[in-house]
Amino acid sequence: MRIFLSESFPDEILFSVVARYINDRPWVKLFAVLRVIYGYVPMVSFLGNGLDHLSASTSACWGLSATEIAEELTCYPYFAALLQPQKREKLLDWMNAKTAGIHAENHVRLTPMGAHGIRFCERCFADDRRGGTPLYWRRVHQLPGVIFCPWHAELLWEIPDFKKHRNGFFSPDIRWNLTPLQPDLNLSDLQKFCCVEIAKISLFLLNRKITVCPETVPSRLLMILENISPYFRGWRKSTCIARLFEMCFGRAYLMLNGLATKEMGLENTTIRFVFGRGRVCAPLRLVLCAVMAKAIESYPNIVEERIFADVYRIPSNRVRPAINKDQPIKRINCPNVNAKHGPDHPFDLLMRKGGYIYATCSCGMTFNYPESSELSSCDVKVSRWSQDHISRVLHMNSLGKSQQAIGLSLGMPTSSVGNILRRNGVIAKLKRRRR
Incomplete structure (x- = not known):
């Protein structure tokens, strides 16, 4: 019919x-x-x-x-x-x-x-x-x-x-x-500019019959941010980007569109939604990336380093670049050459976290070192000493050796020798002086 x-x-x-x-x-x-x-x-x-x-x-x-x-x-x-x-x-x-x-x-x-x-x-x-x-x-x-x-x-x-x-x-x-409603968003001038730009870009995509490569838009925004400041290249860049999204769109707008919740922070929702590589494509994330790039061009003050300095608490020139998690972990050998496994023994367990590699060896020692292309032996820090080291420290202490002498003999920091003795009850724990 x-x-x-x-x-x-x-x-x-x-x-x-x-x-x-x-x-x-x-x-x-x-x-x-x-x-x-x-x-x-x-x-x-x-x-x-x-x-x-x-x-x-x-x-x-x-x-x-x-x-x-x-x-x-x-x-x-x-x-x-x-x-x-x-x-x-x-x-x-x-x-x-x-x-x-x-x-x-x-x-x-x-x-x-x-x-x-x-x-x-x-x-x-x-x-x-x-x-x-x-x-x-x-x-x-x-x-x-x-x-x-x-x-x-x-x-x-x-x-x-x-x-x-x-x-x-x-x-x-x-x-x-x-009973129609209007959302109560309380937007700033910047946030209203970004929300209006979302509507304009969406209208352009609706009428122009163009196609956009979904993979290039988020990566282009990341490239823009990384060129602006080392804060957007460091291991806490997701926190900085989430803060930038909240500045540009407002938490109320992000919650309205399912990009933020009261229970989870912006870093766990917005960043995963916008820059995540899931099986399903979300077109809104591409529009948000395009609007963000335009907002940075129109309001360059929103990416000033002072806004993100508290995230790292160090100057931007000291921020270590984040390592791509898809890359294999850089492996080094265990520095404990006196162990039974001998020299040139690789670590048994490696874990990446916060720009550092945490390593565990079969000799009982654990280490951490920064994930960097330029790595020296002094960058490898001991998190836990082996039982052999602990026994030797206790034995040398029973012979009357000083903490400094024990450290020089075993190649250990004096502070580590003191910590081992305190943990084993050999010396009393130091009391902090009241101010």
Whole structure:
């Protein structure tokens, strides 16, 4: 059966066209019309399903293929610009099907992406009235992370429980009956600039039909940050980048879009989401990286070293560059040449943490040393001495040797000799003098 839908307005989304058709015909039954249009009864979707059936049912009025409907009346072009080709094709197949067992989540990370209700801008509706057109929902307002109108730079309103009313197929004329809300974000000037830029870049991706390589955008941002300051190259660079994200977008915005929680810090959520290499692609992370690069260009003071100095508590020129964890750990031999294993014996267990390598040897000694390309013997510090060293220290102490003499004889620091004697109860633990 064919149906004659109205022509769409600029940037109108598919479910808005269907809602206008139903709203103009109050005598029709909602579910019956949806079955004719989609082939089944759907909920409102910003991507849409059943486009193959919809293409056939609207062939008399539109004459558009399923792919053309996806590109002109859904948010698909935005995702297509930021997805790899194979995932782009799978997402389109999911949209063309009715209710196949394929989920968009398997190909594109839709949450967290600002999974939200229907969003709208009051000034856009005022423009509709002045132009004599009926009110309609815009595609760009429904994109992930978009909370401002790209044309008017005004905070959007949102209808959270839209699916409870007529499956979401209703006219904007009744929006105030459904208790729309505005997020309480308390944004600074910088954060508002970044949120408006998200809307503008998202609109550009929606209309220009370009494609972006998902791998290059985050890496380009990291390159920009690493060239700015050693603080963004050190082993605590994730903390610095997380602080920069909070400065640019605000914690409230990041929590609204699922990029931060009250329980977990920004470093564990935002950084993993933006720079992580997961099986599923999240397009919003690429937009955030592009906006961050533009914010650094427009507000260079946000990356001044004084803002991140407390993270390391040392000058930036003393920050040791972080080592790529994908690279193998640099192995050295155990410095304990007097052990039974003899010289040139490699460590048995190695662990990387905080820019240091922690090593354990079969002789009972543990060491730590910085993970650096220029490593000398003096950089290797002993964390725990072997039982053989402890026995020899105790024996020499029983013979009346001083701590300094014991240390020189065994090649140990005098402080380590004292610590061994205190742990074994040979000398009393020193009491701190009260000030």
